[in-house]
Amino acid sequence: MNKLVNLSFIAALSLQACGGGGGGSAPASSVATPPPGFESPHPDTWQTQSAADAGFNAAALSDAFDYAMQDGTFTQAALVIRNGKLIEEQYRGIAEGEINTLTSLGSYPGDQDPAFWIEAYGTRDSASLMTSWSTAKSFTSLLMGMAIEKGFITSTDQLASDFITEWQADDRINITIEQLLDMRSGLVPVCFLPSTGDLGECANQGDAAAGGNIVFYPDQMSGCINRDLAVDGGAYPWDSDGVYRAGEFLYSNCDTQILGEILFRATGQDPGTFAQAELFDPINMTAYWWRDNVESGQSNGNYLTYCCLDATPRDFAKFGYLMHLGGIELESGTQYGSYVTEVLAMDSFYDKQFWSFCAEQDGSGNCVNRVIHTSGFDGQFIVMDFKHNLIIVRASLYEVFLNHSDDRKMFLIPGSVATSNWLGSVPRAMAIQAPTTFSIAEFHARVVSAISQ
Numbered sequence: 001m002n003k004l005v006n007l008s009f010i011a012a013l014s015l016q017a018c019g020g021g022g023g024g025s026a027p028a029s030s031v032a033t034p035p036p037g038f039e040s041p042h043p044d045t046w047q048t049q050s051a052a053d054a055g056f057n058a059a060a061l062s063d064a065f066d067y068a069m070q071d072g073t074f075t076q077a078a079l080v081i082r083n084g085k086l087i088e089e090q091y092r093g094i095a096e097g098e099i100n101t102l103t104s105l106g107s108y109p110g111d112q113d114p115a116f117w118i119e120a121y122g123t124r125d126s127a128s129l130m131t132s133w134s135t136a137k138s139f140t141s142l143l144m145g146m147a148i149e150k151g152f153i154t155s156t157d158q159l160a161s162d163f164i165t166e167w168q169a170d171d172r173i174n175i176t177i178e179q180l181l182d183m184r185s186g187l188v189p190v191c192f193l194p195s196t197g198d199l200g201e202c203a204n205q206g207d208a209a210a211g212g213n214i215v216f217y218p219d220q221m222s223g224c225i226n227r228d229l230a231v232d233g234g235a236y237p238w239d240s241d242g243v244y245r246a247g248e249f250l251y252s253n254c255d256t257q258i259l260g261e262i263l264f265r266a267t268g269q270d271p272g273t274f275a276q277a278e279l280f281d282p283i284n285m286t287a288y289w290w291r292d293n294v295e296s297g298q299s300n301g302n303y304l305t306y307c308c309l310d311a312t313p314r315d316f317a318k319f320g321y322l323m324h325l326g327g328i329e330l331e332s333g334t335q336y337g338s339y340v341t342e343v344l345a346m347d348s349f350y351d352k353q354f355w356s357f358c359a360e361q362d363g364s365g366n367c368v369n370r371v372i373h374t375s376g377f378d379g380q381f382i383v384m385d386f387k388h389n390l391i392i393v394r395a396s397l398y399e400v401f402l403n404h405s406d407d408r409k410m411f412l413i414p415g416s417v418a419t420s421n422w423l424g425s426v427p428r429a430m431a432i433q434a435p436t437t438f439s440i441a442e443f444h445a446r447v448v449s450a451i452s453q
Contacts, residue, residue, distance in 0.1 A: 038331035042283040042322065046086035046314060051450075054087045060450035061088055067446055071095035073438035074378070074396045074426050076124050077313040080447055081391040084321060089313070091128065094121035094397055094426070101434045102427060108415040111432065120399045121426060129288075130316065130395035131423045132309040133376030134211065136289075137256045139279070139319065140305040141181060141353035143263055143271065145339025146278050152266040156181060156352075163265040164225060164258060171229050177262065180255045181352045184247050187227045189238050190254050192216040199223030201238070208238035210377075211253035211306070216412055218293040221261060221302040224254035249350065253306040256353065260305030261298075270298035271305050282328045282335075283318045287311040290408040290423070301409050307376070308410070308423060310400060313393045320382045320391035323372070344386070346372065357441055359385065359448070371444060378425040381440045388448055394440060397426040 051058040061080070068078040069090050079089035099117045106112045132139075147153045156178040161167040167175065172187070179185045189212045191202035199217050202208040214220045230236065232246040239248075260271045267274055272289045280287050290308035291301030322328055323344065327337035343352050347370065350356075360369035373383040383392035404411040404421040411421040414431065427434035 040282075040284075041084070041325060041329050042318060043084070044284040046081065046317070047084070049082075049085040049087055051087055054082045054085065055452060056082075056087065056450045057452045060452075061447065064443060064446035064450055065090050068394060068438065068443045070437065071097040072101075072436065074098055074434070074436055075394060075438060076128065076397040077126075077130055077393065077395040078443070079313050079317060079393050081317055081321065083389045084324075086314070086317075089126060091124045091126060093123045094118065098397075098426070098434075102430075102432055105432050105434055107431065110415075110417075111430070120424065121397045124397070126314060127312060129310045129398065129400065130313050130380060131376075131398050131400070131425055132311075132316070132374075133307050133378060133380050133423070133425065133429075134253075135316070135374035135376035135380045135382060136305065136307050136309040137353040138374040138382070139275065139309060140256055140259050140263075140271070141343070142319075142336065142339065143275055143279065143305075144177065144181065144259055145336050145342075147263055147266055147274075148339065149336050150267075153177065153262070160185075160258065160262060163262045166225055177259070180259055180262075183249055183251050183255055183350065185250075185252070185255050186229050186246060186248075187250075187252065187255065188230050188236070189250060189252055190214055190223050190227055201228075203237055205238055205240055209240070209251065211251050214253055214257075215410060216414075218411075219297070219302075220257060220292040220304065221294075221297060224257040225261070227254060256306035257302075257304065260303050263305070264298045264303075271303040272299065279328070282330065283322050285311060285315045285318050287315065288408055290410055293409045293411045293421075300407075304410065308408075310408070310423075313395055316382055316395075317391050317393045319374075320384050320393070323384050324386065324389070324391065344372065346370070359441070359444060360387075373440065375440075378428050379436065379438055379440070380425070383440065383444055385444065385448070388451060390444075390447065392440075392444060392447060394438070394443060396436075399424040 051061045069075050077091050080087045094117050099114050102117055103112050103114055110116050158177055160175045160177050161173045167173055175185050189202040189208040190199050191207045191212045193200045199214055202212055207213050230244040234244050236244050263271050288310040290304045294301055327334040327340045343354055346356055354372055355375045356370050356372045358367035359371045362368050369387045371385045373381055378396040381394045401417045401420055401422045401424050403418055409421055413420045424430055
């Protein structure tokens with residue numbers, strides 16, 4: 001990866017002795033000291049600090065990690081950063097009890113073989129990749145803010161149909177980028193329909209609530225663009241109340257996928273290229289973004305901007321840290337601060353592709369510590385607690401399967417990872433509905449309770 005490099009230049013000064021009469025000595029020359037070069041606050045490698053020096057009770061923090069890493073959580077990685085320093089991190093492969101659970105619940109012969117799980121999900125360390133699933137939605141949100149600051153997009157109030165011209169001939173013309181960001185576009189949720197082998201309107205609440213299981217279809221972008229608006233007051237099997245109301249929150253993978261296409265059409269760059277230059281390089285993050293399985297689209301496939309970034313937990317933490325810094329710090333100053341400020345001002349459970357929860361209330365029931373976080377399928381989290389200057393990353397067990405091709409292009413044959421390109425997070429992405437004992441709110445609460453000063 002091309003790192004953000006800070007170059008300091010040393011001027012070569014030619015010192016000349018001024019000759020004078022009488023054999024007098026030359027006057028001392030003064031050497032100008034050049035200004036220090038810019039040093040990025042975005043770490044390449046995290047500085048570490050002991051729990052005690054960071055203001056934690058070390059034993060209590062250890063107990064919090066015991067909770068996060070216990071058998072039955074399917075946790076691969078957990079780390080805590082405070083005040084920009086790495087305080088604690090732990091990694092592990094699959095635990096014995098988890099193997100027993102998966103083999104007992106597995107539907108396919110391979111799932112029922114303990115050797116498969118041991119081989120695929122064995123030892124893990126700080127260099128092991130995690131996957132984002134929907135944590136990537138928050139990255140896409142920030143990329144939209146970048147495109148706005150650079151003038152490619154006017155604002156989040158701009159009509160999406162200015163770029164998605166397919167919507168200009170009907171009522172979809174009035175959908176704004178903000179409505180897509182907030183999952184309130186009014187477009188029907190789309191799912192893969194096994195009966196037809198195509199994408200279509202979701203037939204039940206479960207599939208719709210998960211964002212729409214579009215992962216099985218090669219061309220995910222076309223299905224997301226070619227959706228209808230839901231009718232206000234209409235009865236729908238996918239709606240949680242059975243009746244859709246205009247402006248209702250409908251969690252939708254397709255809404256975020258459309259944001260990626262808007263980014264592409266507005267900037268002329270595919271989301272992966274734009275992200276590399278504007279986000280990953282400046283914060284020293286190495287990331288691999290998946291695409292759908294078409295040869296056309298944005299760049300030999302469409303980037304899956306609703307999901308599917310692979311990186312190490314340490315690198316995912318760098319995204320949380322840029323939010324703590326209030327933007328990306330460059331030699332020219334803070335970039336994208338206005339958009340970050342808008343995100344951090346959120347006071348609801350979901351805004352601009354970020355989630356939040358209230359971690360502390362005052363005596364009157366007012367929230368005095370709203371914790372903002374990303375959230376991904378199978379429990380991929382970047383938690384940002386600004387009151388306590390904390391970043392917490394948690395990831396479930398993950399194995400990347402690239403058995404169809406060497407490219408990170410999604411191609412899933414159900415029940416056969418041996419012939420698939422797939423993001424094998426455990427347990428649910430491996431089609432096993434195993435219970436987990438992990439709660440991000442509980443882990444956060446335990447970490448905060450360990451703070452002694």
